[in-house]
Amino acid sequence: MTALCTALPERLSLLLVDDHRIFLDGLALALGPLCPDLRIQTAQTAAEAEQCLQHGSFDLILLDLRLPDMPGLELLQRWQRQGLPTPVAILSGSDSSQDAQAALAAGALGFIPKSADSEDLRQAVTRVLLGEVLPMPQTTERPHLTPRQREILLLLAEGLPNKAISRRLGLSEDTVKTHLKALFQELDVHTRTACVSAARQRGWL
Incomplete structure (x- = not known):
């Protein structure tokens, strides 16, 4: 110092x-x-x-x-x-x-x-x-997600379709869609690609 x-x-x-x-x-x-x-x-x-x-x-x-x-x-x-x-x-x-x-x-x-x-x-x-502008601090925001939603987000990031996700987790496709809808709302996105991108920007992936 x-x-x-x-x-x-x-x-x-x-x-x-x-x-x-x-x-x-x-x-x-x-x-x-x-x-x-x-x-x-x-x-x-x-x-x-x-x-x-x-x-x-x-x-x-x-x-x-x-x-x-x-x-x-x-x-x-x-x-x-x-x-x-x-x-x-x-x-x-x-x-x-x-x-x-x-x-x-x-x-x-x-x-x-x-x-x-x-x-x-x-x-x-x-x-x-000394006149510097400090960079943005690293965000420490944590996702308000359930454990199941986190699992689905990880599989979504792997590029798996709904049917494959439902098989992997032993869920119905409708249940997967419900969780995806919640993820989209949490991240304020409308597509699977945008969901993964937004999650990565927040440090969730």
Whole structure:
């Protein structure tokens, strides 16, 4: 981490916005090694964050998506409309790829999961401070599928037709079709090929 930090200035000012005080304290401790003179201010609501911005300037804002008085995404969009020059990265407990995409589309420079360890967190923050846009995090979304639907999805990926799937699993073709319909709805697709492709994109196959 030392080599990475040498590119940062000796003095940095960060604003951490999260409604959990214990998390804020731990975050401040984890970010301590970033530079010799690290100044951290914290806010637990959108209103407190706005007050901090009125009275000071920051090198980076780490913003949670879940705030008690306003969604973090809405706050980020407001800052973008106001032309806030301070870079913003989202630090969230959400593991939704949709949340990550929405945050990046709204102007965030990165989406950092709260599950990141201290080293990964400091590296991600350093990259944002150096002007990088962090890539989309790997999705951890898990399929809401029954064990039978997972079996059918795997056989579908092998290219088996309904009749072969029904024989392999000892099911009627109508039952297989019912499970396929549920899979199509879950993945929002209309064909077998699209079903397999969407499942692979989500990491289900």
